[in-house]
Amino acid sequence: MRSSGSVGRLGMAVMACVLLGACGGSSNEKVSCAKAATSAAACGDIAGLYAAAKAEGQVNVIALAPGWVNYGAIIDTFQVAFPGIKVNSASPNAVSQEEIDAITHPSASTGPPDVVDLRLGIAQANASLFAPYRVARWSDIPTSLKADTGVWFSSYGGYMSIGYDPAKVPGGAINSVADLVGTGFRGKVALTGDPTKSNQALNALIMASVANGGSIDDVSKGVDFFHRLKVAGNFVPGSATIATVKSGRASVLLEWDYVSASHVKDVPGWTVLAPSNAIIGGYYTQAINKAAPHPAAARLWEEYLFSDLGQNLWLKGGAHPVRQAALDKSGAIDPVALAVLPKVKGQALFPTAEQQAAASAYLASKWSQAIA
Numbered sequence: 001m002r003s004s005g006s007v008g009r010l011g012m013a014v015m016a017c018v019l020l021g022a023c024g025g026s027s028n029e030k031v032s033c034a035k036a037a038t039s040a041a042a043c044g045d046i047a048g049l050y051a052a053a054k055a056e057g058q059v060n061v062i063a064l065a066p067g068w069v070n071y072g073a074i075i076d077t078f079q080v081a082f083p084g085i086k087v088n089s090a091s092p093n094a095v096s097q098e099e100i101d102a103i104t105h106p107s108a109s110t111g112p113p114d115v116v117d118l119r120l121g122i123a124q125a126n127a128s129l130f131a132p133y134r135v136a137r138w139s140d141i142p143t144s145l146k147a148d149t150g151v152w153f154s155s156y157g158g159y160m161s162i163g164y165d166p167a168k169v170p171g172g173a174i175n176s177v178a179d180l181v182g183t184g185f186r187g188k189v190a191l192t193g194d195p196t197k198s199n200q201a202l203n204a205l206i207m208a209s210v211a212n213g214g215s216i217d218d219v220s221k222g223v224d225f226f227h228r229l230k231v232a233g234n235f236v237p238g239s240a241t242i243a244t245v246k247s248g249r250a251s252v253l254l255e256w257d258y259v260s261a262s263h264v265k266d267v268p269g270w271t272v273l274a275p276s277n278a279i280i281g282g283y284y285t286q287a288i289n290k291a292a293p294h295p296a297a298a299r300l301w302e303e304y305l306f307s308d309l310g311q312n313l314w315l316k317g318g319a320h321p322v323r324q325a326a327l328d329k330s331g332a333i334d335p336v337a338l339a340v341l342p343k344v345k346g347q348a349l350f351p352t353a354e355q356q357a358a359a360s361a362y363l364a365s366k367w368s369q370a371i372a
Helices: 002-020 027-034 045-056 071-081 096-104 120-125 177-181 199-211 220-232 242-247 257-265 295-305 308-316 324-330 335-340 353-370
Strands: 058-062 086-090 115-119 153-164 189-191 235-239 252-256 271-273 279-289
Touching: 027 045, 027 295, 045 058, 045 295, 058 115, 058 295, 071 086, 071 295, 071 308, 096 115, 096 120, 115 120, 115 295, 120 279, 120 353, 153 199, 153 257, 153 308, 177 199, 177 220, 199 220, 199 252, 199 279, 199 353, 220 235, 220 353, 242 252, 252 257, 257 271, 279 295, 295 308, 308 324, 308 335
Parallel strands: 058 086, 189 235, 189 252
Antiparallel strands: 115 279, 153 252, 153 271, 153 279
């Protein structure tokens, strides 16, 4: 694959630079430099970062489950590309707030994380904890998906979708959110959590609202829609999973497309639809702990994630890499992984942290009544 070769050459070039002493300065000097570096250029570019990171010998990551958007392969490939740097992966199933807690109250056994992978709202609310840094491919990241200061920057994400088993829905297909109120969907439609607590379920409500004449500023239409589903007997309360689908307790899940796409391995024929009249996008963000114990390795890790290889590995994990448009334009995108990705047609809307907070406040008093 084109991207794999590119990173292989990158690793060779880095090693050559280090072995030949072309990067200048001692490892200790470069580690010290990395603590304040706002770009790779400040430490001798990628080769300089690697020299410093190799002196540190490790990088601490958190909340990166191996099966989540291909992080298992991402971690393995990083260690191959940059020998001598061990990836310490702590609490792989942690949620965003727990990542922040690990920075403010680090574990005595694992220490604080060097980097974090967070929901946007959590990243924005804790920006003071992060170091400003701009990866080499900074210009490829849309302006709306990064902080001007570089304290956080979006990395991968997707779009809210309707995933379903075609063998268990009327006519074998779902074409819109409106279809879900039909008589053939009795006991079939589910969320993956409580929208007053789950960000994924909250965005499903926002999708339903937009599809029913509401907006990302007004989720009342989404609450009304789920009330209709409940009255019709179509809504299945509780937090659904793929096990729920396999057991027959639900056949339709509203969730992020990159999560939903993974269910095909358990349910042959599983189909994912991002409704064209309600394209709701959401991206996870990266940030570097300003008190990172391994500042050079932290920055090298981010450069790797935003390289062509890192972005294509997220793509292979079913997620939309933030540099997708740039990769497509340059021809560096993995065509096989791209072909598998669920198709998204329509104008995407990206709810802000403030809009999501307002939606949550509305649901706090309305949701339980709607599905009672």
